Amino acid sequence: MSLRRDDNPPPYHDRSSEADPLIGPRKPYRRYRSPYVYVALIVLFIIAIMAFNFSTSLSNDPLDPDVRDRIRKDWDIELRQHQKEVLERIDTQKRWRLEDNERINLREQWGTEVERHNREVEDRLKRDEELKSHMHEQWEREVEEHKKEVEELRRREEQDRIILREKWSREVEEHEREVEERRKHEEEERLRLNMFWTDLASHTCTTYATREYTARLVNVPSYYNRRVEACMATPVKIHGVEYMPKWCEDHGPNNVVGHWEVDQHEPDCASYWIRYKNLGCISPGSGQRRIEHYLEHLPSGADWKEFCATTPASFLGMHFMGSEFCFQNKGGTYGHWVFDDESCK
Numbered sequence: 001m002s003l004r005r006d007d008n009p010p011p012y013h014d015r016s017s018e019a020d021p022l023i024g025p026r027k028p029y030r031r032y033r034s035p036y037v038y039v040a041l042i043v044l045f046i047i048a049i050m051a052f053n054f055s056t057s058l059s060n061d062p063l064d065p066d067v068r069d070r071i072r073k074d075w076d077i078e079l080r081q082h083q084k085e086v087l088e089r090i091d092t093q094k095r096w097r098l099e100d101n102e103r104i105n106l107r108e109q110w111g112t113e114v115e116r117h118n119r120e121v122e123d124r125l126k127r128d129e130e131l132k133s134h135m136h137e138q139w140e141r142e143v144e145e146h147k148k149e150v151e152e153l154r155r156r157e158e159q160d161r162i163i164l165r166e167k168w169s170r171e172v173e174e175h176e177r178e179v180e181e182r183r184k185h186e187e188e189e190r191l192r193l194n195m196f197w198t199d200l201a202s203h204t205c206t207t208y209a210t211r212e213y214t215a216r217l218v219n220v221p222s223y224y225n226r227r228v229e230a231c232m233a234t235p236v237k238i239h240g241v242e243y244m245p246k247w248c249e250d251h252g253p254n255n256v257v258g259h260w261e262v263d264q265h266e267p268d269c270a271s272y273w274i275r276y277k278n279l280g281c282i283s284p285g286s287g288q289r290r291i292e293h294y295l296e297h298l299p300s301g302a303d304w305k306e307f308c309a310t311t312p313a314s315f316l317g318m319h320f321m322g323s324e325f326c327f328q329n330k331g332g333t334y335g336h337w338v339f340d341d342e343s344c345k
């Protein structure tokens with residue numbers, strides 16, 4: 001191999017240095033392949049495919065005993081499967097026929113039962129209708145009899161009431177006549193005997209604006225045995241007005257005492273409320289408010305509870321006949337009222 005000498009030196013560049021190689025870069029190596037190789041590969045691939053097809057055709061050849069045996073076995077299997085399916089189909093058809101017969105018998109039985117049921121229903125409806133008609137007739141007879149009995153009973157009760165009313169009227173008239181006769185007799189006897197009151201005296205106040213009075217009935221004969229009746233029938237004049245006694249006490253002929261409770265013209269017995277005080281709501285959300293008053297002008301010796309409960313009060317557009325709650329504190333009497341108030345809710 002001869003070496004070719006390169007007389008031309010490498011070009012000089014400003015950027016070249018002493019470390020750069022003097023021989024230029026080598027070209028990459030490329031391997032050469034012949035086209036016959038590709039042809040041979042294609043021929044081998046075609047031969048392989050043909051061999052595979054040939055072997056496959058030989059395995060399915062009906063002239064081959066093995067193939068025929070295999071086909072015969074497949075036929076036997078298919079035949080047995082077919083016979084099995086035929087038997088199953090026959091059994092199914094038999095079962096269907098039995099079921100059809102059972103359905104037919106059941107349908108006939110149902111038809112018979114329906115007819116029998118319809119006949120029973122008709123018979124029962126007929127019996128019920130007859131029974132209902134009979135009961136209705138019986139009920140009408142009973143109602144008619146009951147009406148007659150009720151009317152007769154009402155007639156008798158009305159007659160009894162009329163008789164009883166007439167009897168009561170006669171008794172009332174007789175009683176009133178007796179009372180009137182007795183009153184007239186007592187009045188005549190009292191006037192004849194000239195009974196009158198003496199020793200009229202006033203006592204303590206019993207309740208609000210009310211005072212008790214007593215007097216003694218005189219000129220009563222010792223033999224007179226209707227002294228209490230004479231006492232209750234004899235009026236007395238107090239403050240220019242005549243009053244009948246409220247009750248009488250009989251302590252003897254000359255000691256018949258009458259009692260009066262006079263609620264007019266008694267200012268000394270009239271207590272009243274002062275010192276209005278709003279104590280506010282009883283409790284938050286209670287819906288009720290409490291008011292307090294002080295009871296003034298309580299009569300000496302009077303029952304403070306009675307006067308507290310009977311002395312009227314008016315406030316906030318409301319009127320009360322007395323206090324709802326009463327108590328005493330340091331010798332004074334106080335009253336409390338509790339009433340509904342929307343502002344306390």
